[in-house]
Amino acid sequence: MGPSDAELAARVVAADDRHAFAQLVRRHQSAVRSLLRRLCSGDAALADDLAQETFVRVWKGLRSWRGGARFSTWMHRIAVNVWLSQARRSAPPVPDIAEAAPGKAGAVEARRDLERAFAFLRPEERMALALAYAQDLTHEEAAEAAGWPLGTLKSHLLRGKEKLRQRLAPEEGAA
Amino acid sequence: MTTAPDPIDAALHDPGYLEDRKFTDGVLATLPARRSSPRAAVLLVAGAAAGLLGAVTLGEPITDAALVLGASGATGILLVGAAMALAAGAMLRAGR
Numbered sequence: 276m277g278p279s280d281a282e283l284a285a286r287v288v289a290a291d292d293r294h295a296f297a298q299l300v301r302r303h304q305s306a307v308r309s310l311l312r313r314l315c316s317g318d319a320a321l322a323d324d325l326a327q328e329t330f331v332r333v334w335k336g337l338r339s340w341r342g343g344a345r346f347s348t349w350m351h352r353i354a355v356n357v358w359l360s361q362a363r364r365s366a367p368p369v370p371d372i373a374e375a376a377p378g379k380a381g382a383v384e385a386r387r388d389l390e391r392a393f394a395f396l397r398p399e400e401r402m403a404l405a406l407a408y409a410q411d412l413t414h415e416e417a418a419e420a421a422g423w424p425l426g427t428l429k430s431h432l433l434r435g436k437e438k439l440r441q442r443l444a445p446e447e448g449a450a
Numbered sequence: 451m452t453t454a455p456d457p458i459d460a461a462l463h464d465p466g467y468l469e470d471r472k473f474t475d476g477v478l479a480t481l482p483a484r485r486s487s488p489r490a491a492v493l494l495v496a497g498a499a500a501g502l503l504g505a506v507t508l509g510e511p512i513t514d515a516a517l518v519l520g521a522s523g524a525t526g527i528l529l530v531g532a533a534m535a536l537a538a539g540a541m542l543r544a545g546r
Contacts, residue, residue, distance in 0.1 A: 293478060293481070297478055301470055304468070304470055304474060304477075305465075305467050305468040305469075305470075306465075309465035310465075312465075313465070323473065326473070327476060327477050330477045331477065331480055331482075334481050334482075382466070383466070385461060386461065386465070386466055389461045389462070408462040408463055408465070409465075410465065436459075436462075443457075443458065
């Protein structure tokens, strides 16, 4: 087991240690990119651009992370803010019904169907689902990352999940 | 009796692991070359502002103060303010 996030962050702050920062990025890149893929409704290229911007902001703002929140909670909050900024700059994409229709293949295709179905959710429902099911975050931490009370997160979560269920239901019936 | 697992729940729980595939290298390549401390920048600006205020208070035209290095007390205040701010920034940086 390697150094903790806090130890790596301390090395970055003390000496601009890029090796330590690379370890942080490698450790968290999958979680951040997965979160952003869901928020971007499966647009992998856009999600990776936003993930890159997220880590650059983490690098620039690491001094302001005081350890009050867990590193991953703080980082997820930055990722959500990066996504929100991008969403405000561009018009919301019109969901492609044909593309969002459930596929038949295995786990990878099912995962893509799920990501694409996020396009039918309101932004706050996407945030709630993406954060609440993000690797390693509790519901309390997800609410903190979204900047909401826990109850707000849970109500968005319920509504979002119900919409996903309706959107993806035909696949469940198919054999 | 056990209830069947919710397929939506299961799918949401499994985002799948994304291989790095040079993602980290891409991030490192876009990092700013050097991060400056905001506190040092604030101190530098405050020092320069204090020097300028001194120059104005002592009645010396700011253009003269900028051109005639070390010729009068006002210019001295300007330079000392900036030098102190730089030194404080360096000390803060070394102390971390």
